[in-house]
Amino acid sequence: MNNQETAQKIIESVGGIENVNSVYHCITRLRFSLKDNDKANAAELKKLDKVMGINIAGDQYQVIIGNDVPKVYGAIVDQHPALKADTTASTQSSTQKKTKNPISRLFDFIAGVFAPILPAIAGAGLLKGFVALFVAWNWMSVDTDVYRIISAIGDGVFYFLPILIAVSASRKFGANPYVGIAVVAALLYPDMGALLSSGNPVSFLGLPVTAVSYSSTVIPILLAIWLMAYVEKWVDKIMPSSVKLLFVPLITLVVVVPITLIAIGPLGTVIGNGLSGGINWLLASGGVVGGAILGGAMALIVMTGMHYAIVPVILSNLATVGFDKFLPLTYISNMGQAGATFGVFFRAKDKKLKSVALSTSFTALMGVTEPAMYGVNMTYKKPFIAGMIGSAAGGAFGMGFGVNAYVLAGNGGLPGLPAMIGPTFGYAIASMAIAFVVATIVSFVLGIKEEIAVPDVANLGNTKSEPTSSTTSESTTATSPSSVTIVEEPAKIPATNETILSPMNGRSIPLTEVPDPTFGDELMGKGIAFVPSEGLVASPVNGTIMNLFKTKHAIVIHSDSGAEILIHVGINTVKLRGQHFEALVESGARVRAGDPILKFDLERIAEEYDTTTAMVVTNTPDYSVIESLEIGSVAVTMPVLKLEV
Incomplete structure (x- = not known):
C-alpha cells in the first residue's frame, strides 16, 4: 500500500474528513484533533501496514507511523489541503490545553521522578524479599554479621530514599541536583534527627519546628525540592555572575532548609499520611x-x-x-x-x-x-x-x-x-x-476470531505501554512546522564495525532507563542515553546530517561506516516547537566527530521537560552487537557505544 492509499485509509478510519479538526506530525506520529475520538476505528488503523499503533493523549488522537510519517502526512494534506492551513493554531491550542491539564502534569511529573530511581528501589526490595525468605527457611540467622550487612544493602536505599528523590526531582524541576542532595542531607543529618526526636520544643529564629522524621519520606522531599527549584532560579537571576557559584547555593540552602523544617515538612507529612490513609482505607475497607x-x-x-x-x-x-x-x-x-x-x-x-x-x-x-x-x-x-x-x-x-x-x-x-x-x-x-x-x-x-493476523511480538519483549512521545528519525526543515524537506539519501553504505562517541557532556545511562517507552523499550533501536550537563550536542561520528526536524529537538546522522544515528534531546520537547533550540548545521551537511551540531537552553527546557537525551542506532538489525562502553560521567568524543556487524 503506497502513501496515498495509506493516507486515504487513515482519514477514513479516524471518522472521515468531517471528523477532523486538524492534524500535524512530530517525529513519529500523526497528531489528530478530532471532533469525536469515539468515531475513530482503532482496529482498522492497526491493520494498515504503515501504522505501528495508536495512542490517545488528552484530546489528541495519535497515529504512530514511524519513519514514513512525513510522507504520509504529506499525502494527507495533498488530498485535503485545508488541513495544512490550521496546523499551527491547532498545535498551539492543543499544546496549551495539555499544558494546563493538572492531572496529566501530575502523572508526568511523578513518572519522571520515580522512573529513574525504580531500578535501585526494585533491586533493594527484591533483596529484602530474599532475606525474609532465607530467614523464614532458617537459611540465615538474624544474629549474624552476614544478615546485618545484607539487610543494610536492602534497607539503605529505603532509609536514604529522600536522597534519590532529591536527585531525580531536581532534574525534573531543572534545579541543581547536588544542592538538592545538600538540602536532604541537612534533614537526614544525625544531629538533626536527634534534635527533632528529643521530645523538647525546637524553634528556629522564634518559629516552632515540628518534629518530623525525614528518613524514607516522599511527599515532604518532593515539596522541598519544588521550593528549592524556585528559590535557586530566583537567586540566580538577581545574583551577579561573579559570585553566583558561591552565593546561589548558599542562599538556597539557608532559605529552603529552615522553611522545610518549619512548614513544608509537616505539611508534606500531613498530605502523605492523608493520601496513604485514604488509599489504604479503600484497600482495607473495600x-x-x-x-x-x-x-x-x-x-x-x-x-x-x-x-x-x-x-x-x-x-x-x-x-x-x-x-x-x-x-x-x-x-x-x-x-x-x-x-x-x-x-x-x-x-x-x-x-x-x-x-x-x-x-x-x-x-x-x-x-x-x-x-x-x-x-x-x-x-x-x-x-x-x-x-x-x-x-x-x-x-x-x-x-x-x-x-x-x-x-x-x-x-x-x-x-x-x-x-x-x-x-x-x-x-x-x-x-x-x-x-x-x-x-x-x-x-x-x-474464543477468538483467528482470521485476524497473528501478531509479531518480536519487538514487544520489554514494552510497558503505548509510546507517548516522539521518537523516530525523519525531519522537517521548512518554515511550516509540518512541512518536510527530504534530503536525498546517499547510496546505502554497508554497515561495518564502528565506535560511536558521546555527543555531549554529562552522564550516560542505559537507554532502558529513559522514561519514554518508545526509547526505553528500544522500539526504535538500541543505543544509549544521556543526562546533559550543558546544552550542546556534537556529532558522534564522521558522516552526513540526513534529517533535522523543524523543532530542532531531534537530528539524524548517517555515519560513513553505515550507522544511522538518531539524537533526540529531551522527552516530549517537540511541544516547544523549536523554542530554546538552535541548529548549527543544515540537512545534508558533512560533519566530523566532535563538530557542534545543535545548541539548546538546558535550564529553560528543564523547567518543563525531562532533558534526558536518547541516542539510538535506528538500523539496529544491521548489527549483531550494540554495546555500551561507558555508563557514568562522559564528555564529548568519549567512546560510548560499540557496534559490530
Whole structure:
C-alpha cells in the first residue's frame, strides 16, 4: 500500500474528513484533533501496514507511523489541503490545553521522578524479599554479621530514599541536583534527627519546628525540592555572575532548609499520611467488591500510567507500616493477563498463534506482561477482557483475605514472589492462581476470531505501554512546522564495525532507563542515553546530517561506516516547537566527530521537560552487537557505544 492509499485509509478510519479538526506530525506520529475520538476505528488503523499503533493523549488522537510519517502526512494534506492551513493554531491550542491539564502534569511529573530511581528501589526490595525468605527457611540467622550487612544493602536505599528523590526531582524541576542532595542531607543529618526526636520544643529564629522524621519520606522531599527549584532560579537571576557559584547555593540552602523544617515538612507529612490513609482505607475497607473493581481495572491503570501516582503511597506504606496492599493487585493482574493468553493457546488452531500465545503467557508469568497484552490479548480483544475478569476474581479473593506485599520487588511475576513472604503469603499465592485459572477458562470459553493476523511480538519483549512521545528519525526543515524537506539519501553504505562517541557532556545511562517507552523499550533501536550537563550536542561520528526536524529537538546522522544515528534531546520537547533550540548545521551537511551540531537552553527546557537525551542506532538489525562502553560521567568524543556487524 503506497502513501496515498495509506493516507486515504487513515482519514477514513479516524471518522472521515468531517471528523477532523486538524492534524500535524512530530517525529513519529500523526497528531489528530478530532471532533469525536469515539468515531475513530482503532482496529482498522492497526491493520494498515504503515501504522505501528495508536495512542490517545488528552484530546489528541495519535497515529504512530514511524519513519514514513512525513510522507504520509504529506499525502494527507495533498488530498485535503485545508488541513495544512490550521496546523499551527491547532498545535498551539492543543499544546496549551495539555499544558494546563493538572492531572496529566501530575502523572508526568511523578513518572519522571520515580522512573529513574525504580531500578535501585526494585533491586533493594527484591533483596529484602530474599532475606525474609532465607530467614523464614532458617537459611540465615538474624544474629549474624552476614544478615546485618545484607539487610543494610536492602534497607539503605529505603532509609536514604529522600536522597534519590532529591536527585531525580531536581532534574525534573531543572534545579541543581547536588544542592538538592545538600538540602536532604541537612534533614537526614544525625544531629538533626536527634534534635527533632528529643521530645523538647525546637524553634528556629522564634518559629516552632515540628518534629518530623525525614528518613524514607516522599511527599515532604518532593515539596522541598519544588521550593528549592524556585528559590535557586530566583537567586540566580538577581545574583551577579561573579559570585553566583558561591552565593546561589548558599542562599538556597539557608532559605529552603529552615522553611522545610518549619512548614513544608509537616505539611508534606500531613498530605502523605492523608493520601496513604485514604488509599489504604479503600484497600482495607473495600473487601471483596473493592478487590474485584481494582483487580479488574489494574491493567487499564497500568496502561494509562496512573499507577505511578500510587508509587509514593506504596513506598510510604512499606517504610511506615511494613506492608502494602496495592502491590499484590499488580501481581494478580499480571497473572490474569498470562492466563488469558494461555487460554488462547488452548483454544487456537493456528500453529503460529498457539506458539505465540504459549511463549507470551510464559513471559507474562515471569512479570513481563506486555508481549501478552499487546501482542495477543488486546489484538483479539476477548482475551484482554478475560484477563480483566480473572484479575477481578483474584483481586476479590486477595483483598477479602487481606493479602499484603512486604517489599517492593520490582517484578510483578513469579520472580518477585519473595515480596509477598509474610503472614498472608499463602493467600497471595492462591489469589494469583485464581486470577490465572479463571482468566484461562474465560478466555477459552469466549474464543477468538483467528482470521485476524497473528501478531509479531518480536519487538514487544520489554514494552510497558503505548509510546507517548516522539521518537523516530525523519525531519522537517521548512518554515511550516509540518512541512518536510527530504534530503536525498546517499547510496546505502554497508554497515561495518564502528565506535560511536558521546555527543555531549554529562552522564550516560542505559537507554532502558529513559522514561519514554518508545526509547526505553528500544522500539526504535538500541543505543544509549544521556543526562546533559550543558546544552550542546556534537556529532558522534564522521558522516552526513540526513534529517533535522523543524523543532530542532531531534537530528539524524548517517555515519560513513553505515550507522544511522538518531539524537533526540529531551522527552516530549517537540511541544516547544523549536523554542530554546538552535541548529548549527543544515540537512545534508558533512560533519566530523566532535563538530557542534545543535545548541539548546538546558535550564529553560528543564523547567518543563525531562532533558534526558536518547541516542539510538535506528538500523539496529544491521548489527549483531550494540554495546555500551561507558555508563557514568562522559564528555564529548568519549567512546560510548560499540557496534559490530
